[in-house]
Amino acid sequence: GEDVEQSLFLSVREGDSSVINCTYTDSSSTYLYWYKQEPGAGLQLLTYIFSNMDMKQDQRLTVLLNKKDKHLSLRIADTQTGDSAIYFCAERGGGATNKLIFGTGTLLAVQP
Amino acid sequence: GAGVSQSPSNKVTEKGKDVELRCDPISGHTALYWYRQSLGQGLEFLIYFQGNSAPDKSGLPSDRFSAERTGGSVSTLTIQRTQQEDSAVYLCASSLDWEPPGQFFGPGTRLTVL
Numbered sequence: 001g002e003d004v005e006q007s008l009f010l011s012v013r014e015g016d017s018s019v020i021n022c023t024y025t026d027s028s029s030t031y032l033y034w035y036k037q038e039p040g041a042g043l044q045l046l047t048y049i050f051s052n053m054d055m056k057q058d059q060r061l062t063v064l065l066n067k068k069d070k071h072l073s074l075r076i077a078d079t080q081t082g083d084s085a086i087y088f089c090a091e092r093g094g095g096a097t098n099k100l101i102f103g104t105g106t107l108l109a110v111q112p
Numbered sequence: 113g114a115g116v117s118q119s120p121s122n123k124v125t126e127k128g129k130d131v132e133l134r135c136d137p138i139s140g141h142t143a144l145y146w147y148r149q150s151l152g153q154g155l156e157f158l159i160y161f162q163g164n165s166a167p168d169k170s171g172l173p174s175d176r177f178s179a180e181r182t183g184g185s186v187s188t189l190t191i192q193r194t195q196q197e198d199s200a201v202y203l204c205a206s207s208l209d210w211e212p213p214g215q216f217f218g219p220g221t222r223l224t225v226l
Contacts, residue, residue: 033214042116042203043217088155097168098143098207100215102155 004091004103011109018079020106022072022089029091032065033100034074037086046074046087076108084110114138116218118204124224125194133189133221137206144187145207145215146179150200158202161187162209194225 004024012018024032030051035043049056049063049072056063062075072089086107090100117136125131137144146158157171161181172178176194181187191198201222205215 031214035217042219043205045214045216048214093157097160097170098162098215099145099157099160099168099171100147100155101157102147104154 004089004101006087006089006103006106008104009107009109011111012079013111014079014081016079018074018076018083018108018110020074020076020087020089020108022074022103024070024072024089024091024101024103026091026093026101027067027070029093031092032063032072033090033092034061034063035088035090035102037088037105039085043088079108079110081110081112084108116204116206116216118202118218118221120221121219122222122224124226126226127196128193130190130192131194131223133191133202133204133223135187135189135204135206135218137185137187137204138216140208141206141216142184142209143207143215144181145205146187146189147203147205147217148200149203149220153200155203158189191223194223196225199223199225 006022033048034046047058060077064073086105088105089103093099119134142163144161148156159179160168176192179189201220203220205217207215
């Protein structure tokens with residue numbers, strides 16, 4: 001079946017790096033995504049990675065994909081208080097549908 | 113270049129009433145999705161529309177839920193005879209008909225069933 005898991009909470013100090021982890025089960029996933037949700041707001045697409053890639057860097061964001069272990073991570077360099085939010089990883093569901101299967105979300109708290 | 117818009121932003125209704133939630137996708141996006149976010153269930157897929165193809169309704173939790181997409185653009189999610197467990201934030205997203213870059217979400221409609 002399809003299941004995406006994340007740790008629930010991460011606390012870091014401003015200026016440190018944050019690493020948010022995610023495991024998924026559907027090995028046929030072609031794309032994997034990271035979304036950010038600030039309080040009372042919708043989901044903001046942060047970045048994505050194609051399944052044939054190991055790493056993708058986009059400014060302060062680095063995505064690492066270990067396809068063998070079905071493990072995805074999001075590293076945020078120089079974390080700022082504005083990065084405080086819930087982060088969701090998502091895999092594209094298999095088959096013809098484009099539905100996203102979301103993880104449980106990780107609450108990132110950045111301490112000043 | 114407006115993003116996905118949804119209305120109303122908040123809806124409070126009484127148990128047993130019908131509600132309609134509206135979504136306006138990004139112009140030019142052929143795919144439209146509805147998701148539901150609740151404390152107990154997290155983010156759940158509800159339904160997916162792609163062009164003129166038959167929608168994927170596999171995520172609708174019961175036959176009280178239905179959705180339409182008129183003219184390949186605006187979509188309406190209807191919940192009949194609302195129950196308290198329907199209380200959630202209903203999120204709409206749209207995308208191009210290929211991946212990437214992914215699905216873009218609206219701000220959601222917060223539904224509260226009393």
